[in-house]
Amino acid sequence: MRKVLLAAIVALTGSALAQTVTIDVLAQPREEWTLMERYIPEFEEAYGVKVNLTYLAENERRSRSRLDASSGAGQFDVYYIDDANVAEFGANGWLVPLHEFYPEEFEVEGFSPALVGLLSYEGVAYGAPFMTEGDLMFYRKDLLEERGLDVPTTLDEYLEVVKALHDPPRQYGTATRGLRGSGMNVWRFSPYLKMFGGSFFDEDGAPVFNSPEAVRAVEYYIELIKHSPSPTMSWSDAMDAFAAGRVGIVTFANLKMDTLFNPDSSVVVDRMGYALPPAGPAGQISTLSAHGLGLSAVADMTPEEREAAANFIGWFTSQTSELRKVEGGQGLTNARTATFESQAFADAYPAEYGEAMRGMLQIQELTIAQIPQWNEIGDYLGIKLEELFTAAYANQPYDIQAALDDAVAFANRALGR
């Protein structure tokens, strides 16, 4: 009798295992993911799939996915990828090309082409984008009016406004990112480098961010740092300082600005103005970034699992999901053109903001280099920039040219030049 029971149990669990397809997704904790988690059971039921989510913060997420793919472990079926690491994944063949797996029913052509281009390497798209970010200027209307200042349109005017609004420790002119890292201070600095006419690499791929233009861009950025509450702020430090009403004017990513629109986390909701970032001598540029989901080419998946993973990516990045994000107060983190043009989006955000954001889409450019060595080179430059920022903030001597020369020498070594 016992043997029969045992056999029955084994048979039952065996068939149950065969029926449930489980997929493992590596993600990054973000508010729109928390929102979308509410709808995941709906997906699981419709497709007969069990979804396992693992959340890791940005830097850890990058290193974990790299370890998972390079070691051949293949624990994750779906990777969270971004414009800064898609080159590394594409170059190593760790991802399945987007057009080979993206389910037809979810309409791959609905994505903004620029964003799909951003999640590509050597012309092959790998990621289904679900969010983009770019720069906007946020300023305190009340403070500008009080002092009779115009909304700045050039970098020179911007710096004048920053200085005029600077009255520490009660109030700081601006708050800008100084914390080191390729995705931190280097990312924030990158449009300034371009707007002063510099670039990270020349046409042959040689690092040139020690040019006179680059030095001028760093000089300008240091002025912004000097009028910030701290020289090593992270993105969220800077945003918190602005939301707390201690900062006059900022230029940073529009993304997650939902926090600033939320009266619970922001005291400046009714006093904010929005505009395009100010223009430099070489033009007006906003950063361009995209995060997306990619299908692992490393994980050992059955055809059913692979289909389930592809469906998850399609469902998560679908038009329906995007509109749900708009309704749920996370409308800025989307990637489909139709979403930004939708009535739901127009209803959810101030008209002035929508206008600024549409303008932003016109001036967005990729400001970093999509090469596999970017993180390493960017992190090193980030350290050099942080050293300059903190020395300048503490009124200690610093040498911009020497710091950039050092970073360029490092980049040459990393590139094997």
Add this chain to the structure above:
Amino acid sequence: MTKRQFFLLFMVPTFGCLFLFAFYPLGTAIYYSLHDWDMRSSAPMSFVGLGNFVEMFQDPRFLNALKVSGQFLALTVLGSLALAFLVAPLVHETAKGWRRHLAIFVFILPAVLPRIGAAYMWRLMYDPSLGIINYLLSLVGLGPYIFLQNPRNALPSIAVIDIWQWGFLLTALVVILLDEVPKEVIEAARLDGASALSLYTRIMYPLVLPLSLPLVFIKMMESLRSFDFIFVLTAGGPGIATETLDMYAYWQGMGSSGRISYASAMSLFMVVMSIVLVTFLWKALRRWHE
């Protein structure tokens, strides 16, 4: 239970865990350090001999990390000891009975706090615009001072927090040790006209110091692996001003570069350095004690 069973019962799990979590990782670290595994590339790893170790000593950032680790070790160990041996006599001489118990209780409190929690608390207190330290200084017309964001102040500022956690714990232990000095010895010295200073420097400290040596070694080990602490406070910055060896190994291996082999070589170097340092000090101190 036979002696053999008893032995197996207690030793097998212990050595099993040691093997799994200490010897096996150590072995793989040695293996990786002699190869060139780079996580950014799917190329198979190849044997490079001592190449990683040679590179280490030509890498200015590694040499900086070595220096920072040394400075942090010296600052925190000497600082904690100085605090303990300065404050303990005060408590020993002035607080008796419940007051002494209360003092010991208060001294132990900072060490009870989880290090990450303490680090976040101090990061806020050090903040140039929102921190309480600058607020208090501003009341007497000073500041604002930049602590963690100033390359010159950052490491000492972190050391202060470590000394606050460990120095007071050591103080409490030294107070207890001072109590153990026989009363007759102290009375005899006093009768012979010893001043308070010479009573401590010539009698009390020499008696107590050897007993507190194990504490010093524990503190040294603790100072060498302060990764969590520094990660929360500065993550090695500004620049690389507070980048210790373990922090740099993390950035190279996991954080940004993915150079597991190079990071393994650095970690191994740290293990060897720690063993050499502790052995050397232990021998030197024992000779001095005898």
